[in-house]
Every structure is written in structure tokens, then in C-alpha cells.
Amino acid sequence: QVQLVESGGGLIKPGGSLRLSCTASGFTFSDYYMNWIRQTPGKGLEWISYISPTSSDTNYADSVRGRFTISRDNAKNSLYLQMNSLRAEDTAVYYCATPSRLAEHWGQGTLVTVSA
Amino acid sequence: DVVMTQSPLFLPVTLGQPASISCRSSQSLVYSNGDTYLNWFQQRPGQSPRRLIYKVSNRDSAVPDRFSGSGSGTDFTLKISRVEAEDVGVYYCMQGTHWPWTFGQGTKVEIK
Numbered sequence: 001q002v003q004l005v006e007s008g009g010g011l012i013k014p015g016g017s018l019r020l021s022c023t024a025s026g027f028t029f030s031d032y033y034m035n036w037i038r039q040t041p042g043k044g045l046e047w048i049s050y051i052s053p054t055s056s057d058t059n060y061a062d063s064v065r066g067r068f069t070i071s072r073d074n075a076k077n078s079l080y081l082q083m084n085s086l087r088a089e090d091t092a093v094y095y096c097a098t099p100s101r102l103a104e105h106w107g108q109g110t111l112v113t114v115s116a
Numbered sequence: 117d118v119v120m121t122q123s124p125l126f127l128p129v130t131l132g133q134p135a136s137i138s139c140r141s142s143q144s145l146v147y148s149n150g151d152t153y154l155n156w157f158q159q160r161p162g163q164s165p166r167r168l169i170y171k172v173s174n175r176d177s178a179v180p181d182r183f184s185g186s187g188s189g190t191d192f193t194l195k196i197s198r199v200e201a202e203d204v205g206v207y208y209c210m211q212g213t214h215w216p217w218t219f220g221q222g223t224k225v226e227i228k
Contacts, residue, residue: 044208044221044222045210045219045222046216047217047218047219048216062216095165100217101153101212101213102167102170103155103157103165103167103210104167104176106164107164
């Protein structure tokens, strides 16, 4: 069955960088758009980025545009989120999910805490 | 951004009784291909969101048939015909028509 496993979260100081990973199994990863969604107690669920199967199409929410970069490695069945210039308001549980628009499958999430 | 407004935000229900959650969008959710990308999710305590309904009224496999979705345009509803104890959690609507795709605030369902 479809499995998505996120990793890479942790405690990071404001202004720092972090790279999240999502490893996929149980489906043909290279056929699907992949997504990052985050959840905070204050703002709820926020869809922050997606990437097409060939990486030719990406998009970002305004809240992360210019600071976060989504990428993928189809040979490794892996999705990434490079997060730079982190702020306190980026504190959240980060989920990978697929497919775009429909979000049928979600990972278990990885917690990112941005705090001095 | 499209604003998704759910009501109520808190829904105490009696076991075996029906429950209904409303979701309204600030714009029509009909996409250029004619599909309406309105989905419903359930999040149980300590778990990731789980999709229940996609494109307004299509129930996911393994989702009990007591869950149903309806609506069109900007006005949508999730109904539970007879609430069971396992239905406790937070329910979210989500639109996948207009980027950025957005979620409602969530409706917390509890047993009275």
C-alpha cells in the first residue's frame, strides 16, 4: 500500500535552514505530483508547495515563496523541502501528500520547531 | 486566496444520531475541466488527516457509508448518518481548484 515517511524535522534557531525528506513506496512515485502541507495550532492546515513528476512545474504559497524550495529525486522515490531563513511562524508539523488537488495519501508528519 | 468557512466549529453529537457540517467557499470551486475539487478530511487525535470524500461526493474506499458529501458551486455539506464513537475528531473541507489550495478551519466533533 502507499506509504509516505517524512524525516528531517527538529529544533532550529530563527534564520536557520533545514531540509525535510519524504520517502515514498507502494506506488509509481515518478508518475505523481507531490506536495508539502503544514499544520499549526494557530493557522490550521496550509498547503505550501507542489512539484510535478518531472520537476518542471512547482508552486509555492506566498508565505514561503523565496525561502523554501521543493525538489524530488525519482530514482530515490524521494521528495524534499529545503527551508531557509526560518521564522517562528514556520513552526509546524510538515506532511508530504499526494496527489495534488486531492491529497489522498499523507505521511505521518515531521515536527519543525523554530525557536531561539 | 479562496476562503473556506466551516460551520459549526464545534459539534457535540449523541451516539447514533446524525451530524452535518457545512463548508462555504468564497469563490466557485468548479475547475476549468468541469470537476469540483472539494474534499473532506477526518483527523483523529494524534493522527494525520485522512481523506473521506473527494470531488464533493465520492467516498474513499474503506470509508463507512454513513459518511456522505454533497453540494455544488460554493456550498457543500458533509453528513454522518449515525455517529459512532470512532467518528470523534476534527473534520476539514479543502478546495483544490484555485491555487493556493486551502482548508477550512476545522469542525471538532465530540460525543455528548
